[in-house]
Every structure is written in structure tokens, then in C-alpha cells.
Amino acid sequence: MQFLANPTRFLRIANAVLPYVWAITVALFAVGLYGALVTAPPDYQQGETVRIMYVHVPAAWMALFVYTVMALASAVAAIFRHPLADVAAKTAAPIGAVFCFLSLATGSLWGKPMWGAWWVWDARLTSMFVLMLLYIGYMAIWAAIEEPHRAAMVARVVALVGFINIPIVKFSVDWWNSLHQPASVFRMDGPTIAGPMLWPLLVMGLAYTFLFLALHLTAMRAEIAARKIRQIHIAEIGER
Amino acid sequence: MDFSANHVGFVIASYALTFLCLAGLIIATLGRDRKLRAQVERLDTQRRKPR
Numbered sequence: 419m420q421f422l423a424n425p426t427r428f429l430r431i432a433n434a435v436l437p438y439v440w441a442i443t444v445a446l447f448a449v450g451l452y453g454a455l456v457t458a459p460p461d462y463q464q465g466e467t468v469r470i471m472y473v474h475v476p477a478a479w480m481a482l483f484v485y486t487v488m489a490l491a492s493a494v495a496a497i498f499r500h501p502l503a504d505v506a507a508k509t510a511a512p513i514g515a516v517f518c519f520l521s522l523a524t525g526s527l528w529g530k531p532m533w534g535a536w537w538v539w540d541a542r543l544t545s546m547f548v549l550m551l552l553y554i555g556y557m558a559i560w561a562a563i564e565e566p567h568r569a570a571m572v573a574r575v576v577a578l579v580g581f582i583n584i585p586i587v588k589f590s591v592d593w594w595n596s597l598h599q600p601a602s603v604f605r606m607d608g609p610t611i612a613g614p615m616l617w618p619l620l621v622m623g624l625a626y627t628f629l630f631l632a633l634h635l636t637a638m639r640a641e642i643a644a645r646k647i648r649q650i651h652i653a654e655i656g657e658r
Numbered sequence: 659m660d661f662s663a664n665h666v667g668f669v670i671a672s673y674a675l676t677f678l679c680l681a682g683l684i685i686a687t688l689g690r691d692r693k694l695r696a697q698v699e700r701l702d703t704q705r706r707k708p709r
Contacts, residue, residue: 455659455673456659460660460663465663465664465665466659466660466663466664466665466666466669467664467665467668467669469659469669470668470669470672473672473673473676474672477676512683513683513687516679516680516683519679520675520676520679520680523672523675524672524675524676527668527671527672527675528668528672530668531664531665531668629680629684633683633684633687636687636688636691637687637690637691639691639695640687640690640691640694640695643691643694643695643697643698644694646698647694647697647698647701650698650701650702650705
């Protein structure tokens with residue numbers, strides 16, 4: 419991991435891999451959307467509405483995954499003082515927030531025809547809403563504190579303390595009575611979804627993961643540039 | 659996909675919202691990256707010029 423601690427080396431690697439990551443993302447979305455909208459059958463109970471699953475579930479997976487990345491990066495920054503770890507955590511947050519918003523919004527669009535309500539204060543939905551607030555709070559800290567080192571110290575605490583919500587979201591459907599259905603893909607006894615519906619879901623999950631990777635590398639590259647601009651301005655002030 | 663099925667509007671709205679949000683995120687991320695890298699290049703060029 420220390421291999422990537424040098425921003426110049428990181429930028430060289432990011433610049434080399436980014437075109438391939440974008441190309442894989444586009445290909446995965448093309449295959450995933452074909453499977454989701456064309457080949458996957460309608461559900462025997464939910465009908466065509468089940469197709470919302472192919473954009474809702476990957477968004478929810480990514481909202482949890484990206485927060486986990488932020489918490490890990492924050493831990494690495496706090497323990498090893500890795501120079502790019504705070505950059506990784508900071509730049510992941512807006513991407514994760516969009517995934518979290520999409521999971522809540524598409525979930526609401528799925529809930530209305532299936533449950534008869536846009537929103538219920540159910541354990542899964544509420545813990546997901548708390549995750550959205552954590553993302554917003556984390557981004558607000560970086561926006562409010564001008565000095566990056568001080569902002570990073572506070573943001574790390576929020577990311578690490580907020581990580582307790584991730585297992586709560588995951589297991590909320592098992593721990594409490596919930597309107598939301600229980601896990602049907604990542605289970606100890608294997609997925610309960612039929613093959614023709616499962617593969618488009620997994621491909622869409624991979625597409626979202628590669629999209630995150632592409633956006634995250636790009637956002638990290640931009641953040642490194644922003645910090646360099648700040649350093650140049652500080653050096654100019656010092657020279658005057 | 660059967661476009662005459664019940665509740666198909668919810669499916670279309672979900673995909674449209676997802677497309678809009680992800681497209682916005684991609685444009686914003688790529689735009690910021692391009693703008694900041696161009697700014698760094700400009701500042702580096704200015705600093706390299708003899709005073």
C-alpha cells in the first residue's frame with residue numbers, strides 16, 4: 419500500500435488504468451442493462467416492477483461498500499499516516515452519497531406500487547437514511563473546515579464512528595421485523611434468486627463497482643491537483 | 659419488457675432518475691478533474707517562466 423503513497427506514482431498508475439476502467443464500465447453497463455431490460459423475465463408476483471431491482475440493489479450495495487472504503491481509508495490515514503488515504507476517503511464520499519440517494523429514491527419508487535407507500539420508518543429504510551445523513555455530515559466537515567489537516571482529523575472520526583451503521587443496515591432485516599425483504603443474494607446458503615434474474619443483477623453490481631473505481635480514481639486525481647494548487651498559492655504568498 | 663404492464667411508469671422513472679444522477683456525477687467529476695489539472699499546468703508554466 420505504501421507503494422501508492424507517492425502522489426506522482428499514484429497519478430502515473432491512475433492515468434494508465436483509467437481508460438481501461440472506463441471501457442470495462444461501459445461494456446458492463448451495456449451487458450447488464452440488456453439482461454435487466456430484455457432477457458430477465460418479469461416476476462410472478464411483482465410483474466415488470468421487479469426490474470427496479472437492477473438499479474436499486476447495486477446502488478444500495480455501493481452505498482455500503484463506498485462507506486466501508488471511506489472508513490478503511492480513514493483508519494489507514496489515522497494509523498499509517500498514508501498521504502493519499504484522506505484524499506481517498508474525501509473523494510469517495512460524494513460518489514457514495516449519490517449511490518445512497520439513488521438507493522433511497524429507487525427504493526421509494528419500488529415501494530409505492532408494492533407496499534402502497536412511498537416511505538415507511540422501517541429498520542432497513544431508516545438505517546439507510548441515517549447512512550445518507552452520515553455521508554452529508556462527512557462532506558459538510560470537509561466543506562466547513564478550510565485547513566485540510568484539521569478537516570481530515572474530524573472527518574476520520576465521523577467516518578470511523580459512522581461505520582457502526584454499516585452492519586446495522588446489512589442485518590436490520592434479520593434483527594427487526596421489516597417490510598423490506600431479507601437478503602437474497604449474499605446468504606450463507608446461497609442466492610435465492612433464479613439464474614435468469616441473478617446474472618443481470620450481478621453484472622449491474624460489477625458495472626456500478628467499476629463506475630465507482632473510475633469516478634474515484636478521477637476524483638482523487640482532481641483532489642491531488644487541488645492540493646497542489648493550494649501549495650503553489652501558499653508558496654507564492656511566502657515568496658512575497 | 660412489457661411497456662403496457664401495470665406500474666411500468668415506476669420502472670421508467672427509476673431508470674431515468676438513475677441515468678440522470680449518474681450522468682450528472684460523471685460530468686461533475688470529469689469537469690472538476692479537467693479544470694483543476696489545467697489550472698495546475700497553467701500555474702506550473704507561470705512559475706517556470708524567468709522573472
